[in-house]
Amino acid sequence: MKKLASVLLSALMAASLVACGTATDAGTPAEPAATEETTTAAAGEEGKVLNIYCWNEEFKSRLEDHYPGYEKVDATSGKIGDVTVNFVITPSDDNAYQNKLDEVLPANASAAADDKVDIFLVEADYALKYTGAEPAVALDVKGDLGLTDADLANQYQYTKDVVTSNGVLRGVSWQGCPGVLVYRRDIATEVFGTDDPAEIAPLLADWDKFNEAAGKLKEAGYTITCSANDTFRVYSNNVTTPWVVDGKINIDKNIEKWVNDSKALVDAGETGTYDLWGDEWNAGFMKDGKVFSYFGPAWLINFCMAADEEGSVAHDGGWAAVEGPQGFNWGGTWICGAQGTDNPTLVADIMKQLTCTESVMTDIVKKDSDFVNNKPAMEAAAKDDSFAFPILGGQNPLAMFCAGADKISMANISNYDQGCTEEFQNAMKNYFDGNYKTYDEALEAFYKAVEEKYPELTH
Amino acid sequence: MSDKKYKHKQKSMVVSYNRWGYIFLIPFFVVYLVFQFIPLVTTIYNSFFENYRSGLTQIGPNFVGLQNYITIVTNGDLINYSKNTMIMWIIGFIPQIFFSLLLGAWFTDPSLRLKGQRFFKTVIYLPNLIMASAFSMLFFTLFSDNGPINSILVNLHLLAQPFKFMSNATAVRCLVGFMNFVMWFGNTTILLMAGMMGIDQSLFEAAEVDGATSTQVFWKITLPILRPILVYVLITSLIGGLQMFDVPQILTNGTGDPARSSMTLIMFLNKHLFSKNFGMGGALSVFLFIITGILSMIVFKISYAGEVK
Numbered sequence: 001m002k003k004l005a006s007v008l009l010s011a012l013m014a015a016s017l018v019a020c021g022t023a024t025d026a027g028t029p030a031e032p033a034a035t036e037e038t039t040t041a042a043a044g045e046e047g048k049v050l051n052i053y054c055w056n057e058e059f060k061s062r063l064e065d066h067y068p069g070y071e072k073v074d075a076t077s078g079k080i081g082d083v084t085v086n087f088v089i090t091p092s093d094d095n096a097y098q099n100k101l102d103e104v105l106p107a108n109a110s111a112a113a114d115d116k117v118d119i120f121l122v123e124a125d126y127a128l129k130y131t132g133a134e135p136a137v138a139l140d141v142k143g144d145l146g147l148t149d150a151d152l153a154n155q156y157q158y159t160k161d162v163v164t165s166n167g168v169l170r171g172v173s174w175q176g177c178p179g180v181l182v183y184r185r186d187i188a189t190e191v192f193g194t195d196d197p198a199e200i201a202p203l204l205a206d207w208d209k210f211n212e213a214a215g216k217l218k219e220a221g222y223t224i225t226c227s228a229n230d231t232f233r234v235y236s237n238n239v240t241t242p243w244v245v246d247g248k249i250n251i252d253k254n255i256e257k258w259v260n261d262s263k264a265l266v267d268a269g270e271t272g273t274y275d276l277w278g279d280e281w282n283a284g285f286m287k288d289g290k291v292f293s294y295f296g297p298a299w300l301i302n303f304c305m306a307a308d309e310e311g312s313v314a315h316d317g318g319w320a321a322v323e324g325p326q327g328f329n330w331g332g333t334w335i336c337g338a339q340g341t342d343n344p345t346l347v348a349d350i351m352k353q354l355t356c357t358e359s360v361m362t363d364i365v366k367k368d369s370d371f372v373n374n375k376p377a378m379e380a381a382a383k384d385d386s387f388a389f390p391i392l393g394g395q396n397p398l399a400m401f402c403a404g405a406d407k408i409s410m411a412n413i414s415n416y417d418q419g420c421t422e423e424f425q426n427a428m429k430n431y432f433d434g435n436y437k438t439y440d441e442a443l444e445a446f447y448k449a450v451e452e453k454y455p456e457l458t459h
Numbered sequence: 460m461s462d463k464k465y466k467h468k469q470k471s472m473v474v475s476y477n478r479w480g481y482i483f484l485i486p487f488f489v490v491y492l493v494f495q496f497i498p499l500v501t502t503i504y505n506s507f508f509e510n511y512r513s514g515l516t517q518i519g520p521n522f523v524g525l526q527n528y529i530t531i532v533t534n535g536d537l538i539n540y541s542k543n544t545m546i547m548w549i550i551g552f553i554p555q556i557f558f559s560l561l562l563g564a565w566f567t568d569p570s571l572r573l574k575g576q577r578f579f580k581t582v583i584y585l586p587n588l589i590m591a592s593a594f595s596m597l598f599f600t601l602f603s604d605n606g607p608i609n610s611i612l613v614n615l616h617l618l619a620q621p622f623k624f625m626s627n628a629t630a631v632r633c634l635v636g637f638m639n640f641v642m643w644f645g646n647t648t649i650l651l652m653a654g655m656m657g658i659d660q661s662l663f664e665a666a667e668v669d670g671a672t673s674t675q676v677f678w679k680i681t682l683p684i685l686r687p688i689l690v691y692v693l694i695t696s697l698i699g700g701l702q703m704f705d706v707p708q709i710l711t712n713g714t715g716d717p718a719r720s721s722m723t724l725i726m727f728l729n730k731h732l733f734s735k736n737f738g739m740g741g742a743l744s745v746f747l748f749i750i751t752g753i754l755s756m757i758v759f760k761i762s763y764a765g766e767v768k
Binding site: 094095102105106129130133134137272273274275278279280283415419426429430433434435436445448449452453454455456 | 509511512513514515516518534600603604605606623626628712713714716717718719720730731733734736739
């Protein structure tokens with residue numbers, strides 16, 4: 001009896017402990033998407049609540065500052081006329097933002113009127129997941145919302161490519177994020193004898209020269225970048241094949257080049273393997289940092305380089321910009337109208353005001369230093385010295401950004417970019433650090449991690 | 460006649476008490492059924508299906524038989540991550556049981572007359588009150604490449620260059636083990652003390668009269684009598700160790716780096732939740748269930764081997 005009791009008890013204990021960790025939920029099946037009728041209700045019958053799903057405060061401040069007639073009510077809500085605007089902010093850490101969208105968007109059409117998502121924001125890394133979804137979760141900007149080709153004519157082509165699926169445009173952006181290479185003027189003067197962008201540019205014009213410069217910087221005790229991950233986007237934006245081809249994971253030549261170049265740099269102590277945004281990475285923005293350069297778009301230069309902190313390089317305008325070895329794009333926020341919205345007219349007007357109206361966009365450049373998605377506005381600003389960046393010591397980099405924005409190609413994006421990029425960088429970090437002995441071993445680990453995330457893929 | 464009647468009355472009273480017993484057991488069984496038994500059954504059921512999400516598209520559920528189990532076993536994941544989990548558990552458990560026994564013996568030894576016992580008992584238990592994630596966040600910062608530990612070591616000229624703790628498999632495993640040790644040794648000490656205080660004092664006195672040394676007392680009296688409690692500590696710690704998750708998850712930011720050498724079984728399970736892969740997740744859980752069951756069975760067998768029969 002006692003034996004039986006103990007066996008039962010142990011089984012029970014094991015059962016309860018294991019079950020705790022694995023409570024499963026079949027998840028809600030996808031609801032059928034909204035039909036066209038629900039999305040094109042007449043203006044008079046539109047909803048009284050506009051819900052905007054986003055991951056940070058950026059879009060909120062753009063809407064507060066630049067949308068005509070927007071009144072701020074409190075930290076997460078406002079009013080446009082008699083419509084209440086709610087911001088539902090879910091940080092993107094641990095995929096939380098996308099999980100939230102995945103949960104609400106498929107069932108949006110049948111949600112209660114005041115709970116419907118009307119606008120949601122996406123980033124380039126996963127835009128295709130929502131714009132290419134079947135059945136659609138994002139509205140057709142031209143067909144459903146009525147924006148015209150003339151409205152969108154001044155936008156950079158790549159910003160449209162990111163959110164176009166099967167020829168249908170399903171989002172718009174007010175910003176472009178072409179990037180440049182920013183370097184420290186003081187280190188440039190010490191190592192190369194000049195801090196003039198015109199003279200530094202040829203020294204960093206392609207990857208061979210870049211790697212050569214890294215050697216010189218190392219002799220003087222500096223690293224060319226903080227981390228191998230700094231250059232990843234620059235290489236990966238210039239690929240000729242996407243991450244996934246016909247369900248098979250594919251490594252592009254330029255990505256392989258990144259691995260080889262970076263491994264050489266890391267082995268020579270000319271760069272590190274830190275994570276972007278980590279403490280070590282941020283430390284390079286300070287004067288006692290040993291990092292020569294960063295790759296970044298306007299938002300990085302203006303908002304992330306600790307310009308308002310005493311003792312930072314940016315505080316005294318100690319950076320300068322050059323185009324760098326290759327052009328690239330980093331970031332950007334796209335506005336999508338959600339299928340099932342009960343405020344289509346307002347959604348269309350917000351899109352039009354913020355992304356098509358030149359006067360509003362020029363205001364955004366002036367007030368927020370965004371690189372806006374409007375060619376004439378940016379080209380005018382590039383010639384205007386009043387748009388010089390104080391952080392860059394009075395240099396106006398906008399002409400470089402304009403040139404970059406025209407060159408960016410987003411033809412090779414796939415649904416899997418975010419997961420592939422993350423896992424590839426992680427596997428290669430281990431390779432650079434010597435925890436994987438060979439590239440092939442690291443590659444195996446990468447395949448494994450990606451196939452866990454996306455079980456439908458093979459290699 | 461009256462005798463018989465009395466007997467009958469007595470019997471019905473017993474029955475009614477039994478009924479109350481069952482009623483009092485209902486809450487446990489309802490909670491167990493809803494929160495443990497049903498999830499357990501659905502987990503096993505789900506493990507036979509291909510069932511995940513790709514973006515917004517739901518794939519499956521399609522019945523695939525034992526395919527999920529075969530995948531986990533043949534690609535070496537199960538063995539690999541079980542090994543990691545066990546290594547980190549052992550690194551933490553050995554110092555944990557050593558210090559707990561030592562402290563327990565000291566605290567319960569009346570001849571030592573330790574002062575401030577209450578204070579120390581509280582202090583050793585305190586680390587357990589800190590959230591595991593906060594604790595590993597702290598260690599992550601302390602041991603980062605430019606963190607305080609490295610700058611102390613470099614400034615004392617013990618190291619020429621910062622040591623990359625987070626890129627070294629042994630270092631990360633030891634950190635995880637150390638954190639688990641610090642968090643749990645207080646708890647174990649209190650459990651063992653409870654066991655030690657239950658030992659009849661006259662045994663110790665008799666041993667003292669016979670001239671036994673304190674080492675002999677510990678090995679010949681305390682430990683053998685403590686065995687049931689020790690076994691209990693071992694089982695709970697082992698099962699807790701198998702489910703190790705939060706400390707290495709936060710310390711390595713979910714990657715189990717370097718090269719997945721600190722990835723535990725539950726962290727691996729968590730990886731499948733990105734795609735809501737209930738099939739693979741379920742199969743892994745069933746394996747965990749079986750392993751936990753077997754381990755518990757072995758320990759129970761050993762501990763009751765002498766008593767049964």
